[in-house]
Amino acid sequence: MSVQIIPVKLSKDVCPGDDLAEILLKTKAGRGLKDRDILVFTQKIISKQEGQKIDLSQVRPTLLATGIASAYNKDPKIIQLVLDQTKRLVRMKNGIIISETHQGLVCANAGIDESNVEKGSATLLPKNADNSADKLRRKIKTKTGKNVAVIISDTFGRPFREGQTDVAIGISGISSIINYEGKRDAFDRVLRVTAIAVADEICSASELVRGKMLNTPIAIIRNYQFDKKNGRLEDLLRDKSLDLFR
Amino acid sequence: MSVQIIPVKLSKDVCPGDDLAEILLKTKAGRGLKDRDILVFTQKIISKQEGQKIDLSQVRPTLLATGIASAYNKDPKIIQLVLDQTKRLVRMKNGIIISETHQGLVCANAGIDESNVEKGSATLLPKNADNSADKLRRKIKTKTGKNVAVIISDTFGRPFREGQTDVAIGISGISSIINYEGKRDAFDRVLRVTAIAVADEICSASELVRGKMLNTPIAIIRNYQFDKKNGRLEDLLRDKSLDLFR
Numbered sequence: 001m002s003v004q005i006i007p008v009k010l011s012k013d014v015c016p017g018d019d020l021a022e023i024l025l026k027t028k029a030g031r032g033l034k035d036r037d038i039l040v041f042t043q044k045i046i047s048k049q050e051g052q053k054i055d056l057s058q059v060r061p062t063l064l065a066t067g068i069a070s071a072y073n074k075d076p077k078i079i080q081l082v083l084d085q086t087k088r089l090v091r092m093k094n095g096i097i098i099s100e101t102h103q104g105l106v107c108a109n110a111g112i113d114e115s116n117v118e119k120g121s122a123t124l125l126p127k128n129a130d131n132s133a134d135k136l137r138r139k140i141k142t143k144t145g146k147n148v149a150v151i152i153s154d155t156f157g158r159p160f161r162e163g164q165t166d167v168a169i170g171i172s173g174i175s176s177i178i179n180y181e182g183k184r185d186a187f188d189r190v191l192r193v194t195a196i197a198v199a200d201e202i203c204s205a206s207e208l209v210r211g212k213m214l215n216t217p218i219a220i221i222r223n224y225q226f227d228k229k230n231g232r233l234e235d236l237l238r239d240k241s242l243d244l245f246r
Numbered sequence: 247m248s249v250q251i252i253p254v255k256l257s258k259d260v261c262p263g264d265d266l267a268e269i270l271l272k273t274k275a276g277r278g279l280k281d282r283d284i285l286v287f288t289q290k291i292i293s294k295q296e297g298q299k300i301d302l303s304q305v306r307p308t309l310l311a312t313g314i315a316s317a318y319n320k321d322p323k324i325i326q327l328v329l330d331q332t333k334r335l336v337r338m339k340n341g342i343i344i345s346e347t348h349q350g351l352v353c354a355n356a357g358i359d360e361s362n363v364e365k366g367s368a369t370l371l372p373k374n375a376d377n378s379a380d381k382l383r384r385k386i387k388t389k390t391g392k393n394v395a396v397i398i399s400d401t402f403g404r405p406f407r408e409g410q411t412d413v414a415i416g417i418s419g420i421s422s423i424i425n426y427e428g429k430r431d432a433f434d435r436v437l438r439v440t441a442i443a444v445a446d447e448i449c450s451a452s453e454l455v456r457g458k459m460l461n462t463p464i465a466i467i468r469n470y471q472f473d474k475k476n477g478r479l480e481d482l483l484r485d486k487s488l489d490l491f492r
Contacts (some may be wrong), residue, residue: 003250003455091490098490106406153441159405159491160352162484163423163443165450167407177409196401196453197409204411205451207442208470209249224454238408244337244344245405245491 001223007209019140029220035147038221039136040206043154043169044116045217046132047123054081056120068092076184078112078122085110085124090246099126104167104237106246107156125144126152129170130232137172149173149229153203159245166207168199168236175199176231199231247469253455254464262297267385274468281393284467285382286452289400289415290362291463292378293369302366314338324358324368331356331370336492347371350483351415352492353402372398375416376478383418395419395475399449405491412453414445415479421445422477445477456458 008029014020019036020041024030047053061069061076067084069076072095079097086099090106099110111125126132133150140148152170157163168176176199206219240246253276260266264292266287270276293299307315307322311329315322318341325343332345336352345356349371357371372378377395386394398416403409414422422445486492 002250003451004248004250005451006248093490094373094488096490159489160484161413161443161446161482163441163446163482165443165447195409197407197411198454200407200409201411201453202448204447205249205251205454206449207447208444232329236407236409238406242340243405244339244342 003205003224004220004222005205005209006220006222007216008220009216010045010218011215014045014048014141014217015050016053018049019139020031020045020049020116021136021143024218025143033140033144033146033148033220034222036149036226037146037225038149038151038174038224039063039140040151040153040203040219041212042217043111043125043129043152044113044123046126046129046152046170047113048117050091050126050132051119051233052124052126052219053121054124056122063154068097071123072155078109078114081112081122081124082110084160085112100240100246103128103169103233105156105233125154126170130172131170133170133172151202151206153206155207161236166200166203168197168203168233170233171231171235173229174202174226175215176229176233176235197236198226199236247471249451249456249470250466250468251451252466252468253462255462256291256464257461259312260291260294260463262293262295262299265385266291267389268380269381269391270464271386279386279390279392279394279466280468282395282396282472283392284397284420284448284470285386286397286399286449286465286467287379287382287489288456288463289357289371289375289398290359290369292360292372292375292398292416294363296372296378298370298372299363299369300368311384314343318343324355324360327358327368327370328356331358344480346486346492349374349415349479351402351479353400357400371400372416376418377416379416379418393419395472397445397448397452400451401453412446412449414443414449414482417445417477417481419475420448420472420477421474422479422481443482444472445482 040048056077059077061080065080066076069079088100091098101110129152137150150172153166157165178196181194210216302323305323307326311326312322334346337344360368375398381440383396395416399412401410424442427440456462
């Protein structure tokens with residue numbers, strides 16, 4: 001059976017405190033929601049809804065932030081936000097800052113984003129996107145009776161390969177990873193592939209109908225068969241001690 | 247419009263020299279092929295079709311391979327194959343070998359795979375998967391008149407995050423990357439995201455209908471809108487001099 005990736009366009013920008021479940025359910029695609037649909041929301045609308053938008057005029061850069069900004073020809077206020085959101089600096093080179101954020105995500109600029117918000121402001125990542133996903137899933141269940149899964153998606157770069165792809169930063173109601181460890185293939189041999197990060201693959205799939213310029217911050221993945229439902233972001237985060245590249 | 251991911255099951259294993267276009271076109275999904283469909287083939291069936299399968303009894307491990315194998319508790323013949331396919335060792339630690347292959351891919355074990363082939367053999371990556379994709383695309387055009395795109399997909403791990411995802415190792419008839427550089431968002435601000443690796447996202451999407459245990463080595467992506475058609479693998483490979491993690 002084929003899997004469908006359905007775009008959900010919104011007619012207006014999301015504001016702090018908006019009821020995203022209600023906004024979704026008012027769309028045509030939202031009215032047709034089915035049991036076992038997977039809803040992928042972009043980080044951006046979750047951050048906006050949760051008020052994770054910072055007025056840059058309120059940011060006071062430290063000397064450290066001012067120094068880095070000067071060397072990298074960047075806005076010291078943005079660098080201050082990056083430092084505030086960083087648990088550990090992973091790389092700082094060629095004008096690029098790769099951070100491990102307080103959430104454990106490894107990404108450029110600690111996920112601080114100035115695009116798709118008004119000038120003079122920037123968005124931070126959701127504080128706990130698993131919780132954001134939980135809340136949406138439960139609200140949709142209450143309003144519609146449907147059992148759906150919810151994933152929060154963001155667009156990150158990666159080592160070795162050019163271009164960015166979407167990955168999961170929050171998960172509710174679906175496994176993050178399918179584990180094949182010890183399973184045997186058609187020739188009765190142990191599989192090389194031991195664990196597939198399906199939550200990340202679902203986010204990448206959802207990006208295909210979103211684009212970046214369009215007002216399409218939600219996608220529905222339909223007919224994807226999944227059993228276990230207990231995925232969390234931490235399943236996808238490699239421990240630093242096991243990482244060959246940190 | 248929603249994008250569809252359609253699995254293509256094959257009834258038998260692929261052998262060297264098989265006509266993969268013919269095999270595809272004999273399936274139900276293949277008979278319904280449409281203009282602008284994107285066909286994603288797994289590395290495994292391309293390698294098998296191209297005879298990139300090695301009889302391990304023919305491999306003579308060097309002292310280096312024997313030493314590494316002994317330290318890592320692995321088969322010296324497999325290590326020899328890994329070394330043969332490696333242009334540059336990126337990491338060798340905790341029993342894991344990360345190679346840059348002759349094709350420029352950075353992955354574990356230079357892509358050598360013992361799963362889904364008979365015991366006593368292993369598959370290598372296709373020598374040039376862009377060419378493999380070109381050939382399939384042209385053959386499908388000749389046989390059906392349809393203009394399709396073809397991507398060859400493999401399952402790789404990555405730094406920072408647990409689990410593996412599918413990425414493109416060969417591209418024909420579609421862009422590897424969509425470039426947003428300099429484009430402006432809804433607020434007339436320059437986008438943070440500058441380039442989306444759509445070929446990789448398409449591979450990840452295709453993995454969702456494949457699983458690892460099923461005889462589903464081909465997927466069709468339908469209704470994905472794309473314009474430019476000149477993608478190659480090299481678009482996706484970050485130059486070592488620009489990579490913060492090599």
